[in-house]
Amino acid sequence: MKTNRMTNPLGFDLGKPRLSFVTFDTAATKQTAAQIQVALDEEFTNIVFDSGVSEAIDSLAFELPINLEPSTRYYWQVTVWADNGDKATSELAWFETAKLTEPWSAKWISPVLDKEIHPVLIREFDLPKEIVSARAYVCGLGLYEMEINGEKAGDEYLTPYFNAYDKWLQYQTYDITGLIKTGQNTVEVCLGNGLYKGRFGFEGGETEIYGDQFALLCEIVINHADGTTTVINSDDSWKARKSQILFSGIYDGEIYDTSTNDATCYDVKEFDLGYNRLKARLSLPVVVKEELKPIEVIITPAGETVLDMGQNMVGWVQFKANATKGSEIVLQYAELLQEGNFYQDNLRTAKAEFRYISNGEESTVRPHFTFYGFRYVKVSGWNGEVNKEDFTGCVLYSDMDQTGSIETSNRLVNRLFLNALWGQKGNFLDVPTDCPQRDERMGWTGDAQVFSGTAAFNMDTYAFFSKYGYDLAQEQAALDGMVPMVVPMATVKGGGSSAWGEAATVIPWNVYLHYGDKAILEQQFESMKGWVDFIKRADDASGAKRLWTTGFHFGDWLALDGEDPNSPMGGTETAFISSAYYCYSSMLVAKAARVLGKEMAQEYEELSNEVRAAIQSEYYTLTGRLALNTQTALVVSLFMDLVPKEHRDRLATDLHERLKKDKNHLKTGFVGTPYLCRVLSENGDNDLAYTLLLNKDYPSWLYAVTMGATTIWERWNSVLPDGKISGTDMNSLNHYAYGSIVEWMYRYVAGINPVEDKPGFRHVRLAPQPDYRLKYAKASLDSAAGLYESQWELTKDGQLTFKFVIPFNATATVELPDADMENVQVNRKSLSSLGVIASQNGKKVQVELHSGTWEFEYMPEVEYIKYYSTHMPLSELASNDEVKSVLEETVPQAASLPREMLTNLGHQSLRELSHMPFLPISVEILDELDLKLKEIKVVVQ
Template identity: 65%
Template sequence: MKITNLKTNHIENPIGFDLGKPSFSFIVTETTAKKQVAARIEVSKDDEFNSVIFDSGKSKEIDSLAFQPSIDLEPRTRYYWRVTVWADSGEISTSEVAYFETAKIDESWKGSWITPNLDSDIHPVLIKKFNIEKTIKSARFYVCGLGFYEININDKKCGDEYLSPNLNAYDKWLQYQTYDITNELKLGKNEVEILLGAGMYKGRFGLDRKENIYGDKFALLCEMVINFEDGESLIIKSDESWKVRKSKILASGIYDGEVYDDTFIDSTDYGVKKIALGFDRLKARLSLPVKIKEKLKPVEIIKTPKGETVLDLGQNMVGWLEFKVRAEKGTEINLQYGEILQEGNFYRDNLQSAKAEFKYISDGTEKLVRPHFTYYGFRYVKVSGLDEEINKDDFTGCVIYSDMETTGHIETSNELINRFFLNVLWGQKGNFLDVPTDCPQRDERLGWTGDAQVFSGTASFNMDTFAFFNKYVYDIAREQENRNGLVPNIVPVAGTNVSCSSGWSDVATIIPWTIYVQYGDKKILEQQFESMKAWVDYIKREDDNSFSTRLWTTGFQLGDWLALDGENPESFAGGTEESFIASAYYYYSANIVAKAAKVLKKEDIFKEYKALADEIKGAIREEYFTSTGRLALKNQTAYILAIYMDLVPEGKKDRVVKDLRERFKLDKNYLKTGFIGTPYICRALSKSGCNDLAYKILLNKDYPSWLYAVTMGATTVWERWNSVLPDGKISGTHMNSLNHYAYGSVVEWMYRYMAGINPIEDKPGFRYVKLEPKPHCSFKYVNMSYKSPVGIYETKWEIDNEGKLKFYFNIPFNAEAKVVLPDARFDKVMVNGQKLINGAQEGDNVVVELNSGTYEFCYEPTISYIKYYNIDFSLEELIKNEETKKILEETLPVMLPHGMIEKIGDKSIRELSNMPFFPVSSELLEKLDEKLEKIKVVFE
């Protein structure tokens, strides 16, 4: 038995974070035991545990998802902790030692805010020289530099993070970082250089693309605390003794890039002065560090028709190119970044006003070069300024994103779906740089709340997002403070006067609840509860001021953004009535607040907001549903929200589902939804017994569909369903990002329904799950693994050549699962090679309760899943092709005289076996089976 993944506040060995009351979590692996009987957690000030400050003793109360010891933390102190677990098998194991280290907590700052005596547009380097004459025991650097900063100690970069101190609501709070620099210092002379860049603090940023949103001067605050072996300490602090020179960085900005002149040498000391920024906004970091997480090599050097030299990284990525320089002094090398080629030539008009370039002037020496205070979203890089033939091995794409562990993976028998899954994952990597941004390339890169909200479920399967979202929702709460509970559509606001909108502002309730259910740590609810409640209270005030209808009918709404069913071509809001969307979210958020209050044992608040939610649902039903259950609105998104958010009147769901299917039939089974409807399409369909339609829509390849972009060679998810047209031309330059993750939210359905892993709200954190895969004959197999907070779950299903269903499940230690086997008969199910003896028949399914372990099920389903249903094309599509029509006429003659093809033309061959009026016998299907491969070849 092995204990792994020891995390404090869901971060591995954090240094200098704002920890509050620390929460410990861990995972047990490599055991055949089923349950944790007891555990013990010890916390000490030394790694030998001679100075223990907390010892739980052997306890049944310790939860591996989140345990908060009762300890008072001291400033600038490293604590060590370990856990011992007793299992039901009698096994006992003690973990390796983990640690966490506090920041300054409430200590006052000895350093002062300083700013260089330079024009505010000149990038500075702040310098401090000092001597060390004794043996160092430990050294820490506490730093906040505005806008961005990088530290060099003795000519070496300090730490492995970039773009510090990241992006937050700088007018509300300022993060400082802590660095362990014990090994960076040396006996004798030492020199610290801190480079400052404009960043989002004072560079061009925000919807208005203005400069100096949060401040107009570079600034630095720091303290270096050096502890010696003899017990004495030395503090190097920011004050007026620091020196300043002009930087080789002549300009930097998030949108425009960076200019770096290596020939520039400045030995003048311009000095610094104090600046009154105060200390009340300072807070130890919440942001995870942004790191180089992967590196890519160019796959090709392209010579374009215009004669340009372009590097193709083979993947739309976020970060920069690092490259070796061998050029004469004064050579100016220019790298320009773009997402797509047009007519074979470099293109970047969709970046709007962002220049997205890096200019480097060589000093004549060979070296490795990179930008410091910017990043780019790109696949292609145009290189100019180098006379000789360039070597692609000299260039490396550095992929940056917040330091999150990848936790989920899905692989299927369909290569297009596999590529789509990777596209979604790459979209998350590219947009999760401290803030969940809308896009990483053009002159925007903002924390649009709607994108983050709809994608949060997918994101949290793909990666461990607890700490990432914990920081983001903290920013949300801070932005609400002087807005009476209103949640802006963009967080941080970044100087823009933005309003709120349903679906976007509901991020305040949805993300904390999503994270609680995913990770089982109610700490995020405790932190965010007042924010969650304040947002619902804001809507309720709007409601009360408009006659207390319990509908949200006032104010600006973004609607179903970028939906395809709008009547007004000038509007981006789609065709679904905005008040319906707003009211649906009003209910959804009020209900979440009620559930959170219940978790936090706030009974009076639970009753109040449950009653409010019920009133809203009642008002929606009265306004939008007839007595027979007909929904007054006919848009896909309206049906989807009604089903997904449980707004349909009791006993009327069948009617709404029937109308939803009819709606999709009218739309030729293609989606028309935007940012609001798209995340829930497949979940609403599978939830309603329309699994076949969910798969059909997922697998569509023509515009508008998820796979259209994949067939066009996309390596990330696009902002628009047709960002690139079939001829390869970009569909427009306004609002056309090729790395926009919101539509990738369907991957949550792939985890929950295709692979079948669902956490249970009453037992959060995957301690107890419902494993209910929904196989479909359009796939031969689906494999999923998810490293949950309790350990690795695996689900695999396969349809073998004889039509049997095979399932593989791995349930981690100390977890349980309710397994639902579809289309099964209890007496026909085999598990691990033996007849199933425990479980129950529930309708068409067999249900089994399982503990930790590995299980293989196999049975012949009650409906056919065999290969001749693997044709995705509808009969209507097939008869458009003369050759396939001829094959069908030969094989299905009984259908044509009766007009059956016309009647059920939206059905594919693989769906027809479930239709009682389909006039084809099993013998005829066998005959048809011989023809299907030919049909597939002809049609494809």
């Protein structure tokens, strides 16, 4: 049970609350009716809404039609009736409103101290009467932590988070009932710099981007047993003292000195920040989601003591200190070692350290106003031998539920999935950052856009992207529709690049597709439309060509096919990419308008069609040849439906040939990579998609895995085969964009596909596409509609088995590849005897299923177990000793090719090479060779 896709949200801006729920543990197949009740008390004696028994309640999103009161907790429960007579009533869930339109009585205050001195703002107060409940409404700038009577309020960190502070300020609501007591109380709020006033931004950053003074707004409301209320407001009666945090910065870390305890009190002053920008929170809590222990304490060749956490992670290390008074312990954070030694050069100007000066008492120590991206931690100043048990890695990210998982028979692929998941954990820290370790950590829109589909499979990202989308729209509104490169903009003032700006259209559409709640489209529609209108104005200004040929574009960022090896912009013409996205985004606006019932849907569909026609006129010949022969251009053409329909097969063939020329290795960057394998699998080249996934040499996804990566790298070769870093200027080892391959794994390996006209996984297309190089694959998805499972296995005798679990109140279209209806068994019965709708659709069998567990098995119409043949790449033949001996016996000239020639030509098959003058082999000999090779089964490691 979730409210706005959050569990029991406290103090959020909920707008019109949308309630969602998932029903499970029933043999029933669908919901016939439901009833939602909302009350002001847990006993439901004061009911404020009752839907009655209704057939119209959608479990994906029921908009609650009541006017919310400020600072009020609402309890809700659901009763569901099913088609088999089952009836179930949920446990209670709740949501609690913030102040809403209620005016603030608290004042903004700032300490009368030098602006560089970190303050603690203090108020003592006495409560003589019994307490029933207490809430604190707080915003502190730049960052804050609040303690009441010595205990931290809440379990979240880095509040009030990262957004466009010049546009809006979030305040948080805390339930402090358990911290306040009758009698004397003390509230202390410690403030840090954050991106509000600390060093932040691109190229080393700037300070005081949004403000130059520490500030606090705090309103504590205490309700007593006698019905009275006490309000403690921040005002000039508060006091300040110097914090033991001497310095804090997102990039540079923190200096925490407990050796002195200056109790001197200083005045505070009221500070005119106003209330217009204040808004109840949208940001999910950033919490310690996991804890890791170091796997090893390393003494490096340079004599350094370094903790290896075993995983590139984001957060910090908490440690147990027992040092003499005045001694300093220093922790420095890094992603990799070089020649066995500690290394930070790829962090650029970020110091990424934590300095702790001891008060001589045994204590547990952590930072407060910073975070780090790291695997390795150098420890200096430690008293005695470093024991790894004294250290704990605190993994910090926005509080999202993990919803998806994938496992295959290949351990490297499994690690790749985990690397993408850890990349999301590390970079979804309130904003989708580009990297968490160096002097950047910014919300680059392009990275978020290309990964958003994968992100929504891995975790429940609705609330996360809703906040990011709100911030994007706020920034965009001040730029006449242009989407900035970075959200929040901070110091990066440019924008308007294709693929980056598409964060405005692609992310909301992906969120709608995954969660089935059109509220995200309602929230973002003006932003979506504004982006396309911005492009159209640029187009009109350049002559209304319906091509986007002006402005700056990043292009296929970090692709490997550029003419200039030093340029990161790739080899695909940027005007083609920008025009393709012009077409794509226009169509997404049309689709969103149609969902929302807006008349302008046709207008934007026509615009999209005009752009497509202009692209076809400019870039395609009459026979369907694309003028740009790059992997990305071909992939984008097919994915975004740019190519004339009659020429799709031609373009798919051209992509196949392009990859063959590239030795079946990818050369794509940020634009082409997310769609590459999806396009191949969708257009008859599924085996090639698996080849790209399973390549282990550079450039490939698994290259990084073989090099020990535990997250996704920024570059295909961030680390070279000899272990040396490939460069320090722009080289992050936790940069999630290329993790977008995981969306293909969900959609094509596991076959779990959302359907546009029934979003939120109310109906899915289950269409796995197995390959012999994986013995099995299985995935689960705890979707908005419930838990799906999909798995397949290729048995030793060549049979395919599938198992699908479809949740209650959902349906699926299953597509079984290379199947004959007559030979398919489902739940150990024939398809015809089970009474399900099934049809033969070419080489696929299509079956319509309702909720339940379904197991299929059949012998496929083509052999899935592969045997060696002359149609396989020569390098693959040469890698097997048994095959090699057959080659030496039958075609010795092929077996004795020099290694260099094998490296250059090994991606081609023996049949293709047989036409070469240096390797003439007759068809008869090739056929004879095939008969011998047919006896040797391909064994995949």
